[in-house]
Amino acid sequence: MEQTQDTPAPESHGDCQFPLGYDGVVRIRAAPHLVLTPRPQQQPILMGLSDWQVQVGGTCENLAGNVPCRLEWLVRSDSFAEKRVSHRRETFLVPAGKSFQVREKDGPLKVSVFELGLMGTGSLGFRVEPLLFGNQPFEVKPGEDASIPFDLVARIGFGLAPAELTYSWLPDFIERNVRSQLVGSVIQLKPDFSPLFNGLDATLDIYPTPLEGLQPDKNATVRIEWEIGHPESPPKLLWRIGYLAVKGGQDEVLANRPAAIGAMESSETLSFQYNLRLSKKPPAAPAPPPAPQGKKGNKKPPPPPPAPPVERMNADPRHALTVPRPRLKTFSVGLEDSKLMVRGGFENFSDSVVLDLTVKPYVRVAQGEEGWRVEEMDDHFRNLLENSRKQASYTLQHTEKQFAAVNVCLPEDVLILLAEFETVSVSLEKGAFERELFDLKRLPPHYVQVLKQAEGLQVLATMKPTPVSGTREVPFWALADYEASEPKGTTGFPAFEGGSFVSRVFATGVSTDNTVDLSGTVARLVSPMPVVPPELQEEFELFVSTICGEAIGESEASWRGVAHTIMNRVARKYEIWEECLTPTEIIKRTGFNGWNHPNAETARAYLKSPMNGSLTYRNQMAKLLSIVTPIYMRMAADNCWDVVFFYSPEAQKALRKKDPEKYKSDIPAFVDQDKGGKKELVEITSKVLGQEKDDFKFYNFKRPEQNRRLTTDEIEQAKAARVKKK
Known part of the structure; x- marks a missing residue:
């Protein structure tokens, strides 16, 4: 039938006009126009994770019988952003006088906590779409009066570990003010879960808050697993801020190494997030089927059936805590009574931190009229002594025994005297360290005379975290920031790598911000103690x-x-x-x-x-x-x-x-x-x-x-x- 000029458009409502003489067939399709108004319902108490009978209903007009509908849940919680989940079973609109209820085909409307991933405190909104021609869906957003609230607390608190307290009766507010949370502090995790979650396995990942758009650093992520509600779990829920450390045995903290803490920019604070996952215990594996009987050649048993999937619920990342960024405060080299010393100090590390650091002395050697280069101090000493042996003879008068001692103690022996330069280490304790690198008085007499002739022996020292096999190297500036990295910073500790000053992006350590001149000290050691052959x-x-x-x-x-x-x-x-x-x-x-x-x-x-x-x-x-x-x-x-x-x-x-x-x-x-x-x-x-x-x-x-x-x-x-x- 062709539409005439006066015929209404298909989507319009009203009378339908036909031209005179029309002799076709007219089919009229009619359906009731449902008027559904959702209202708050009296909700049953949530008693288990599998079958929660919820009430979705309200007032209705023109609902004469059961009408199939499509149900979609709108879930919002403090543990995750809003999400939509389709109801897995067939549902109907069921009239009861001037009211209606949404029910399943075989009984009341039920939801599963695991199906919807309900964690934390929030509410269930819903969208109901009648599967009846011409009727529009209606929607109740989470938090509105007709939505369904739920309270399944699932959060983690972070407080200083009670074992570190001087007096166990100190309340939390004193603890927070007297003892600060710093990198290296041992933290007691304080799980807060609904009793309905007891018996589930909890998996907690803690990691530095990543930059926007980046994924969490897996190399800096600490994973802690336990059974919710288990009486032996709380003493094991310990984490050391900024460390790949969790509780092991009764009094043992494992993996006591700093993680890659902090982002790539310089900042005053470090923040950490945590990600929580709950799962049912995996079902027991079914017993393998009996071996087939009959042919002798068929000895290979059939493969076992696949294990059913483990049901899990995931929360969105949450803020754990924010702590001050550790910073290298002082790092200098000095001479004290012929002893080459190095000292340094950090701020914003817990007193419990024992950080292993490798220190090495270098010399600045004049090169050309205005330039200079950096050499390892032990290499420079060896080169000076080797050249001296080839080019000069000793003018000092010796007794027979002294002369033998001088000739036996050749410059190659500096490999032994200076061997410790290769592996000098210091330990940060209570935020500071101090170490004697070398005592010039230990050098044999002719060594001292050779060094006396080298003018301008400017010595500096470098420092980096001691490497550990199997552990990812952490850039030094990420572990302990320093002033030279600050915007518009003009002082601080130069970034250092492989015998040269580099950009901090490529650095594995830092150098002292000062040098010392060995010339004057060496000159006073021309007559040191004799050498024992x-x-x-x-x-x-x-x-x-x-x-x-x-x-x-x-x-x-x-x-x-x-x-x-x-x-x-x-x-x-x-x-x-x-x-x-x-x-x-x-x-x-x-x-x-x-x-x-x-x-x-x-x-x-x-x-x-x-x-x-x-x-x-x-x-x-x-x-x-x-x-x-x-x-x-x-x-x-x-x-x-x-x-x-x-x-x-x-x-x-x-x-x-x-x-x-x-x-x-x-x-x-x-x-x-x-x-x-x-x-x-x-x-x-x-x-x-x-x-x-x-x-x-x-x-x-x-x-x-x-x-x-x-x-x-x-x-x-x-x-x-x-x-x-x-």
Whole structure:
């Protein structure tokens, strides 16, 4: 039928006009126009996660029977943004007088928490579309009066771990004000879940808030898993801010390494987000079917059926906490009494942080008229010494032993002396660190003379986090920001990488903002202590450790007195001393017990590695070496009034108290020996100690000429006699 000029358009309503003489067939399709007005309903209490009978209804007009409809849920929660989820089962509009209800085909309307992904506190809106020609859908938005509220709390709180508190009764508001949340603080996770979620598995991912448009950094993400409502879960829910650390055993924190904390721009704070996922426990795997019977060749069992999928619910990322960004506050190098020192400090790290850092010294070397280059300090020293050996000879006069020592201690030995430069490490404790890199006094004499000739030895130091195998390298500026990266910043710590200053984007560490000049210090070391040749080093170790065991806690004067006592007894015409041709024999055979004292072990450890030795007597050991080495090498100016005996009054009293049968007096027997004879002693304590009040008394022979030392020829004859006797 063609539409006439006066015929209404198809979409219009009203009378339909036909031309005169029309003899066609007219079919009229009519449907009731439903008037559906949603109203708030009395909602049943949510009792389980699977079947929540909800009420969707209101008033209606022209609804004469059950009408199929399409139901879509509009879900909004504090755990995620609004989403739309279609109802999975067939639904109908069911009239009840002037009211209606939305019901399922086989019963009341039910929803599943997992089907809709309900987490947190929110409401269910809905959209109902009658499947009846000519009727329009209606929609109730979440939060409107007719929507369905739900309260399934699922959130995580973050508070400082109670184990760190000095007093466990401190309330939260004091905790927040007294102890700040900083990178390195141990955080107690405080889950807040609806009881309906008990028994579900929770998975929590914590990570630095990414830049807009970027995904979270997987290398900086901490994952924590536990069972909701399990009584043993709360003590394990610990996280260390900015670290890849979670609770392990009863008192163990695993993966104690900093993560890539923070974005690429410089900022005053670091923020973290968390992502929460809840899931049902995976169903038990079905038992495998029995093996087929029959043919012998068919031995391969059929593949097991696939496991049913695990039901999960995901929340959107939420803000966890915001903390101040750690910053490198100070980092400098300095010279203190010939010692090259490095110091530094951070702010906004928790006191519990122990951060391993690698420090290395470099020198700035003049190049051309105005330029300069950077070299590793140990490489530069080696090059100077090697060139010196090839181009120059030593002009100093040496004894035979000294000359041998100089020639044995070749410049290649600097590989040992400076080996620690390769792996110098410091630990950040309570926000600060300090380390002695090198003591110039340890250098042999000819090394010092070579360095003295090198003008303008400008030394700086660099620092970076100590690398750990299997851990992603963290850019230093991301771990501890520094002023040089600030907008319009003119001071700070230059970015450093591979022996050169670079953009901070390519840096793995930073350099000190100052340098020190070694020239003046080196010039004062032209006459350092002599070198002990390799063949005497074992004996020298015994010599030093004995003095340390006997007198490390006393004054320098006592150190000299004990050292001279040992050396003045060697090959002396007095009882068994005459047979002791070396300091080793004197120590082992004439009554010295210090080499067995615990302090002697401290001395031996220091001699092997001064930087790694005990801190207890580190400074004293450096001074002791400078005093006793010339005595051992027989280069001291005097022999300390030819001292040959000493004892400790307090130690003697203790021995007598412990064993009175063996020790009859508080004064050793040697003090009063041979009165009037050639072995008679004279006390010289005041001469040895001066004004010091140490617990020692020193003695020499009243007639030393009657107890002289063997001559060189006599010593050689004694040695030859020993060889012949063997």
